[in-house]
Amino acid sequence: MSELAVKNNSFDLSLGLPDFSIDSRLREFLKEAADMGNHNYEPLAGNPLLIQNVMTFNINRKHSIGLKENEVTIVPCATFALYTSLRCILNQGDEVIVIQPSYYTYGPSVFLNGGIPVYYDLDNDFSINWEKLQNCISGKTKAIIVNSPQNPTGKIWSREEWYQLYTLIKDREIYLISEEIYDTYCFDGTEHYSAFMHPGLRKRTFGIFSFGKMFHSTGWKVGYLLAPEELTAKFRCHQQYISYGASAPCQYAIAKYLEVFDPSANQLLMQKKRDLFYELINKTPLTAGQRAEGAVFQIANFRAVSKTMTDVEFAKWLTVEKKLPAYRFPHFTIRNRIPIISGSALQRTMT
Numbered sequence: 001m002s003e004l005a006v007k008n009n010s011f012d013l014s015l016g017l018p019d020f021s022i023d024s025r026l027r028e029f030l031k032e033a034a035d036m037g038n039h040n041y042e043p044l045a046g047n048p049l050l051i052q053n054v055m056t057f058n059i060n061r062k063h064s065i066g067l068k069e070n071e072v073t074i075v076p077c078a079t080f081a082l083y084t085s086l087r088c089i090l091n092q093g094d095e096v097i098v099i100q101p102s103y104y105t106y107g108p109s110v111f112l113n114g115g116i117p118v119y120y121d122l123d124n125d126f127s128i129n130w131e132k133l134q135n136c137i138s139g140k141t142k143a144i145i146v147n148s149p150q151n152p153t154g155k156i157w158s159r160e161e162w163y164q165l166y167t168l169i170k171d172r173e174i175y176l177i178s179e180e181i182y183d184t185y186c187f188d189g190t191e192h193y194s195a196f197m198h199p200g201l202r203k204r205t206f207g208i209f210s211f212g213k214m215f216h217s218t219g220w221k222v223g224y225l226l227a228p229e230e231l232t233a234k235f236r237c238h239q240q241y242i243s244y245g246a247s248a249p250c251q252y253a254i255a256k257y258l259e260v261f262d263p264s265a266n267q268l269l270m271q272k273k274r275d276l277f278y279e280l281i282n283k284t285p286l287t288a289g290q291r292a293e294g295a296v297f298q299i300a301n302f303r304a305v306s307k308t309m310t311d312v313e314f315a316k317w318l319t320v321e322k323k324l325p326a327y328r329f330p331h332f333t334i335r336n337r338i339p340i341i342s343g344s345a346l347q348r349t350m351t
Helices: 002-007 024-036 048-059 078-089 106-112 130-136 159-169 229-242 248-258 263-281 311-321 346-350
Strands: 072-075 095-100 116-121 141-147 175-179 205-210 223-226 297-301 337-341
Touching (some): 002 311, 048 223, 106 116, 141 159, 263 297
Parallel strands (some): 095 116, 141 175
Antiparallel strands (some): 205 223
């Protein structure tokens, strides 16, 4: 979609690129890191101060997560963490359930690690049909990938849903890849509930988080992984041969910034943006319908624009004719909807 946008000189919303600056304090901490002169590798696990501050940040959540040092690993990015987590557990021919719609790297990451993606499609209201999900599980199932808040539906998994998932897999050797990179973007008073909080799931979970998403600094490429000590050891064994570590100056800056970061202010900022976008999109021929519970996306129905186009055709038409690329997700079977990232150009391009 980005290539098509460039070709047609379109306003590109197909990548998650913030159009506002990061906190000035975060920039100052990065300058401080550069001036300190430490430009060498950090330890494989990550900057010790950052690990400690990740532990403090998680214990201070409303739904508190207590962690040990050997359960936290600093990673270059969420995509790396997903790929390497799968690398730790998959053998040739193992199946991985992918809840759809999903981020586009999930299926390829499974395939590149010798696995077979098995797609479970959400119902129209984005709820989980547990009987249908159970039917996706076979003797070859090795893992399930869950994203909460979800890209692109904005769905947030509740405590009850994590417990329901556990009942499906508790008697099987099935791991959970839980991508929670929008954890600070939960709206309308909802607090993030991590899969890592469930005592049974915790023993088999790779929990993936992103400072790039949290601090609107996607180009810094720093995140963190939560996993029980046994899985952490496996993860780091593979990590040392793939990427080793993340940027040392960025790790230091993020460690210092976590000491002053206010997640509630971040949540409020993004909720206001969601509400504004929801209001604007409903002034176009698109229909937003259900408000996103979290993350930075909004699903829109485009049938008032075209009753015949598929989601692929509509996404291309929007890019070429209206100069506004939008996300289109593989295996997105809700065929009259398309996910769109919040953007100021939407209203004027659709009217």
